[in-house]
Amino acid sequence: MAQTYRLPTGGRIDRSKPIRFTFDGRTIEGFAGDTVASALLANGIHLTGRSFKYHRPRGILTHGSDEPSALLSVDRGPGRIDPNNRATVVEAREGLKAASQNRWPSLSFDVGAVNDLLSPVFVAGFYYKTFMWPRSFWDRVYEPVIRAAAGLGVAPQVPDADRYANRHAHCDVLVVGAGPAGLAAALAAAKTGKRVIVADEQPELGGSLLHETTTTIDGQSAEAWRAAAIAELDAQENVILLPRTTAFGYYNHNHIAMTERVTDHRADAPKTAPRERLWQVRAGEVVLATGAHERPLVFADNDRPGVMLAESVRVFVNRYGVLPGRKIVFATSAVSAYAAAADVKAAGVDVTLVDLRPEIECGAEVERLQALGVEVLTGHTVVGTKGRMRVEGLIVAPVTNGEIGARRVISCDCVGMSGGWTPAVHLFSQSRGKLAYDEGLDAFVPGASAQAERSAGAAKGLYDLMDCLASGFAAGAEAAGSTEVRTFSATPTPVGFKPVRALPTDANPAKVRAFVDFQNDVTAKDLKLAMREGFESIEHVKRYTTTGMATDQGKTSNMNALGIVSESLNRPLPSVGTTTFRPPYTPVTFGALVGPARDALFDPIRTTPIHDWAAEHGAKFENVALWRRAWFFPRPGEDQHAAVARECKAVRNGVGIFDASTLGKIEVVGPDAAEFMNRLYVNPWTKLGVGRCRYGLMLKEDGFILDDGVVARLADDRFHVTTTTGGAPRVLNHMEDYLQTEWPELNVFLTSTTEQWAVIAVQGPKAGETIQNLVSGIDLSNEAFPHMAVREGHICGTPCRLFRVSFTGDLGYEINVPSDYGRAVWEAVMEAGAPFGITPYGTETMHVLRAEKGYIIVGQETDGTVTPDDVGLAGMIAKAKPDFVGKRSLARPDLVASGRKQLVGLETADPGEVLDEGAQIVADPDQPIPMKMLGHVTSSYHSANCGRSIALALVEGGRALSGKTLHVTTPTGFTTVTVREPVFFDAEGGRINA
């Protein structure tokens, strides 16, 4: 079948570029410039899918982005399958595979269509009514059945193979929509030299001008005017024209999100080219020229394939050179359909027009159309359609004074219906502008603005072309700060319509299936039922019936739904309320929102200067904040347990080497540095000598531990502060906050040096012997360089800050060298330590070794509710200091109350049993539920050095419970533990000074 419904001439398609794609496996021929919808229609295909709930046959209703029915799955190759595309928007191109949805086994024979017969069951609110009980049926019966029976397309199964781009952009004037109003606005704004962006969702700019074949503007054809306008804009450097770009979100402070479809329409696009580009535009002023949507008429079986919007019929004929049928009936209450009928008649089609309005209300258009040879029936209603998979006839009847006369079937293969127009105020509403109801237009139009924007043209309720152009130009000029005024001459547009709600019918209203929301399968009957059940606010009716809540956001249905509710309640329409439109205006791909943020660019993966060495030496890594840290270094055949046990013993018996580069580091500089430190830490700093270190503990103002770390005094006015790995940004922010806002008088500056220094921890009894030959300018003897001292010197010829500190309880050094030298120094230390069996260890061993010593880890032993005394560190607090951050809170009643949780050690009865971290602790496992929880396990490991498991815990009044037996939850019940001091190894602490 080769485009038997294609007109021999006309349309904007490129007849020199034939294309082929498939629909449900069948080859479809079309031309470049076709949408999938226009190509299907050119081949006589109206049936495109099954409806969401009732599986009713559905076709193409519209010609644009408001399409609720013709939703297709589009396959552009592996990883490029995308469901729920509107056939009226997808550009046909060579090799595309389109498929209908929500049908099984085939589109013409769909088992699910039984839902249509069961429709009395699927009434408004059926989810709420039917599936309330029993609860257990939800998971096993209702949900699987509903999911199988209702729905749209199928989600893709493989990762998206496409790339997506992102772009922030700025302009003085953003024009959304490039129809006559938008183009006029852009012309006015561009003349001022201001930066202008024009975005339009269609492949070509021009909007309605793309299908005006007889209209003239300023004496030229609409097409000539359009082409000249675009050429003028395109020639200006200050203008960016973006076809195929949908402005879908209008956010705060004129921030507008748009998606540009870059390559979907191109069969020849390079694989590396982005499929879509997300534009985030910050506009000084916005002109909304978003046009208007036509309303369907609400009559029985108005969803039959072949029943379309009147203007859409006109668009397919004029713009695509396609006849949607050979005998077309227009049913309308709007004048605009007369223009459609005339154009279609001119294309050589048999046309009848049925007008709902009595003849007296119809204008001169009736005669004009009759003169063209079109039969016009005024004062008629539509009571139904004939046909199943395709409309075969429209059933009409005269209405006189509310009385419905004899039915008549007008045979046809296509119906164009029009219930008038609704301005597309979605973006205006998203901008938080107030909508105002215009009774003459029977529509909501933009009222008071909330942001720097203005609407123009049909979006503002101006449907005449001349008005559109003039209002567009004025809006563009005003947005650009110009006072220029321009008038246009243009062919008058037939405007005006009579709002109708559900059409009068002679049938039993309870049996009539007149669709309001085509995508969510909501009928006028459903709306009326909801009102009978007491729903009155439109927001409630929406949610109960789901009208307007599908992915089309009710573009074709909202006003009809509102009208029916208002009519049924006998209340003026505005008092029923309107819906608040929310982004996105049309569906947006996840890819566009994600942009480049996937795979390696999902999040920065921070690695240290020694990372590559660790990777080359078989390290397993763990994530700590954004850092990737060496976790342990398994040798061939070792599991984690064996590797960690070996590493732990190696440190205590010889020497280990550990990459501590991720520790946060802050250089605190200035004459008031010590005073600043005094105010921020619990510890005293004034008397800390130059060249000495101290373990510092920092609280939040609420008295709870924020962070800890070793602080070195390098000079009277310079401290080298370290923080936890995860706490580095938090601590710097905390410090800056107090410095800038509470104590701006202090002469102190803070600089993050976290990444300036690579930190190599060398720990264990052989640590000194390992590094002594590498270090120059520093006397490593115990007397000259005791525990908690710091010296500046050289290692391997590079300047270093050498700390004698230990987080293991053994002799230890932390070598700080400029990061670019980190790996070289690490390798030199490895070589120097080889005679002592130097062993690289990871974060797991670090954790075990510090737990053996009872050293806390902030964020593991603490959780934001733990005070220094809770973890046994009250001794750190400088008694003499009158104040520091958190000190006042430590005196709060709750923080000095007895019964606070305290840090203790736990020993299991079975030395091989390792408790679960986070396990709860109770005094009596036989007490009734709910039991009284005494605390929880914070750290738990197997300790090779202790030859048994060890655990730290926070336990209510724990320090008084030493030696007592408690019970800890396990996956299968409880286990017994004995409370003890939280130090498991070298309790005397002699090794650290060895």
Next chain:
Amino acid sequence: MLEARNLARRVAPLVAEAPVVLERASVHTLPAHARFSLRARDVSGVETLDHPIGRTWLSEKRFAARLGPDEWLLGAPESDGDLLQQGIERALSSRFFSLVDISHRNVAIEISGPAAAEALNAGCPLDLSEAAFPNGSATRTLLGKAEIVLARPSAAPVYRVECWRSFATYAHGFLIEAASSASFR
């Protein structure tokens, strides 16, 4: 005595990365350099520092980018680091300031070409137009999920992106991806 073979070699991040040259935007890594963070309250009369926030003093080899009311990023070739430090110490000798070496903290990447600004705008939300970000501009901002200092040292469409070293792999990868996307019309 220190053995010569133990003398450490400087290895900067991204050294192994080859330049990525595309039609409309190219990405190059820049060699190791000297960088300092200068903090000072009073720089009145110091020619190299006393300029508005967001602007840069530039000479052939050195620059001083004012990132905030009391913060400058100072740069020089690696071999000029000591000179730069001495110069600041001399210029501000009687005043309170903090000068911290961050040569190894910062990594610099260059993106150039007619679509360089567009590529940066893949992750940088700032207006990089000629009027808003002219020659001599420098500021701390964001590139995707990484904090950067973005500088435009000349009138040419050439931008320098500096980030902390552990973000360099991400920033470099981001710029290449962005340059590739921006190069497609």
Next chain:
Amino acid sequence: MLLIDCPFCGKRPEVEFRCGGEAHIARPANPFAVDDQAWGEHLFVRKNPRGLHAERWIHAHGCGRWFNAIRDTYTDRFVETYKAGERPSVDLSEARA
């Protein structure tokens, strides 16, 4: 995304900033002169107005400076921004509650 007028850098996008909650809550010069009730309120009790609100913001990914802003919590409009230590020009006591 909001557009925020940093007193040092001018208008910059919200992603460069962090909000630090209600502004003008000074840390008492001598916290121990404050009773437990008042200290608890100092720590934890904050205004939550519908309308104008004085807030602390930091231009974290910019100049790094804390400053203050008067923002309308209903419209998200920034009435003004000003440096830390300064007072706003609008009288918040007259703002709608």
